[in-house]
Amino acid sequence: MSNFVDFLFSMNCIQILLRNLSTSKILCSDDLFVHRDNSDNNPNTPFEFTEANLTRLKAIIQNYPEGAQRSALGAALDIVQRQIGWIPISAMHIVAEILSIPRMRVYEYATFHTMAKRRYRGKFNIKVCVTTPCMIRGSDEILQAVEVATKCIEGGLSDDGLFGVDTVQCQGACVHAPLLVIDDDYFEDVTVNDVYSIIQTLRNGCIPPPGPQSGRYGAEPACGLTTLLEPPPPPGYGLQKALLQETPKHPSPKTK
Ligand code: FES
Numbered sequence: 317m318s319n320f321v322d323f324l325f326s327m328n329c330i331q332i333l334l335r336n337l338s339t340s341k342i343l344c345s346d347d348l349f350v351h352r353d354n355s356d357n358n359p360n361t362p363f364e365f366t367e368a369n370l371t372r373l374k375a376i377i378q379n380y381p382e383g384a385q386r387s388a389l390g391a392a393l394d395i396v397q398r399q400i401g402w403i404p405i406s407a408m409h410i411v412a413e414i415l416s417i418p419r420m421r422v423y424e425y426a427t428f429h430t431m432a433k434r435r436y437r438g439k440f441n442i443k444v445c446v447t448t449p450c451m452i453r454g455s456d457e458i459l460q461a462v463e464v465a466t467k468c469i470e471g472g473l474s475d476d477g478l479f480g481v482d483t484v485q486c487q488g489a490c491v492h493a494p495l496l497v498i499d500d501d502y503f504e505d506v507t508v509n510d511v512y513s514i515i516q517t518l519r520n521g522c523i524p525p526p527g528p529q530s531g532r533y534g535a536e537p538a539c540g541l542t543t544l545l546e547p548p549p550p551p552g553y554g555l556q557k558a559l560l561q562e563t564p565k566h567p568s569p570k571t572k
Pocket residue numbers: 445446447448449450451485486487488489490491493495
């Protein structure tokens with residue numbers, strides 16, 4: 317009897333273990349929309365627009381009518397991010413001041429759009445798409461390869477500060493699944509070997525060629541052409557015979 321109870325207990329443990337293994341990762345939602353001051357990111361974190369970026373921002377603001385300068389908010393935060401790689405809260409305050417809008421409007425934008433990085437994500441921010449089409453095309457293995465090649469786990473930063481690894485939802489390029497997004501570039505149709513070579517190229521200080529790594533052009537089928545294999549039929553193809561006969565000409569008024 318006691319053996320049987322032990323057996324049931326061990327089965328139960330295995331079941332719990334399996335269930336845990338198959339549970340999706342816990343999302344640190346705090347990370348998405350909560351700000352807590354820390355030594356790296358607080359209202360006194362040094363930030364100043366470079367002269368060139370300030371000129372750029374002023375030019376963008378002028379594209380909008382008087383009183384609608386808040387429309388330049390996304391562009392302003394993008395400039396901050398391109399300048400230093402992320403958006404500290406001190407920079408948000410400066411942006412709010414330049415655009416004459418409440419700080420809350422900037423916080424709302426920065427916490428809603430996941431493209432706005434509110435912490436440093438490395439010199440190269442590698443994002444692996446894990447939504448269903450990419451998942452069934454092997455994004456789990458791709459993520460694993462990225463973690464091994466960068467020596468950095470998802471959500472973390474590599475020791476040398478070169479790579480930050482994140483997972484993202486559909487990037488709108490499912491036809492090329494699985495894919496990585498590195499900063500502004502898409503690397504599509506990637507295999508585990510492609511991942512290692514892309515990351516090694518970045519380590520060597522070069523930028524690997526973006527786009528489909530399989531060599532296919534645009535969004536053409538991965539297995540080659542499946543339609544339009546022959547020259548298209550001529551005009552009139554498939555019409556009833558009666559419709560193909562030459563239309564009788566009307567006699568001209570003079571010949572009547
Ligand atoms: S699911 Fe990955 S790009 Fe759409």
